[in-house]
Amino acid sequence: MSNHHILQFETATQVCSAALSTNGETIAFRDVNEPNIHASRLTLLIEEILRETGLSFPDLSAVAVSKGPGSYTGLRIGVSTAKGLCYATDLPLIGIDTLAGMAAGFKELHKSSLDADTWLCPMIDARRMEVYRAIYDQALRPLAPVSATIIDAQSFDTLKSGQRIVLFGSGADKLNTLFSGNERVEIIADFKNSAQHLSHNAYRKFLAGEFVDVAYFEPYYLKDFVTTTPKK
Template sequence: MPTHFILQIETATQVCSVALSRDGTTIAFRDIDEPNVHASQLTLLVEALLREAGLTFADLSAIAVSKGPGSYTGLRIGVSAAKGLCYATDLPLIGVDTLAGMAAGFAAKHAEEIEPKAWLCPMVDARRMEVYTGMYDHRLKPLKSAAAIIIDTHSFSELPVGQRVLLFGNGADKFQELFAANERVAVIPHFRNSARYLSGCAYQALLDKQFEDVAYFEPYYLKDFVATTPKQR
């Protein structure tokens, strides 16, 4: 069976990240967790990562990108870059659900800490008390589709008796105090998106030949972009 290298791009949040995987396993990655660097740093990260791994685009089987939900600007930059690379190299494009990638990455990173059968709730910040989120069981089976939800003290009150849920992602950290007294909801802080978490999903999509139409593929914004006017000082 041939070896498959995939270049992966993650820009759905503040983190600008690229990774390389071989047959579903991450072999190298670079993350920059700083605001407003996607446009200036993404292609530089790609070039540096390939050079570091001793690979060229000719060695790749596909390019994968985190398709959302997430930041409108970040997603637009990441998807545009991925599409441009696919056009230039004639490589197939794979779109990976951002929340599914987060759930897979969290499950792998915290495998020894996750309590049996806990549900996983990745959260991408959508400002104020709103997040983009979904729900997955401990085997990463989707339980709830992605949605933009405003979180309050009554959120998760519909959980089955005895069920616990773990919140993580840049949208979850702000709810630590809100759920501090709730034994059924745990916030796992400081989890950040990374392209290295896309490896398993991207590889499975490659094996299944689930490729995007490069000409028509668009990010999954979930909400319409609303332009705002800067406040006057």
């Protein structure tokens, strides 16, 4: 079987990340967790991982990008970089749902400690008590669609008796005290988005030929971007 190398970007949150996978397995990645550095660092990360692996653009089979929801500016930079590379190299483009990528990455990191029936709820911070979230089972099948949701102490009261759910991501980190004492809701802090979490989904979509139209592909912002005037 020939090797299929896919270049991957994750810029939906504060983390700026690039990775390279071969047949669905990550072979190199770079994560930088600093605010407002996507525009200046993403192309440098790409150069670093290509140099590390000894690969060049003619060796690649596709480019994959985390498509959102998430940071408006981060998503715009990641998608525009991916589209620019695809135009220049004639590579196909794969769009990966950001929350689905998070769920896949979290499961891989915690597969030895997760109960088989625990639901996964990746969350990205929106503002105040609002998050972008979705819910998946252990097979990574979606149980609740991607949505912008205001979280309160009653948000998961509809869980059946004995059902457990784990919350993770930048949106979950601000909920530490909200569910204290609730045995059905667990928060795993400090999970960070990474392009390496896209590897399995990107390869699956590549094999299925699930590519997006480079000319018309846009990030999935979920909500309209609203500019505000800074307070004096």
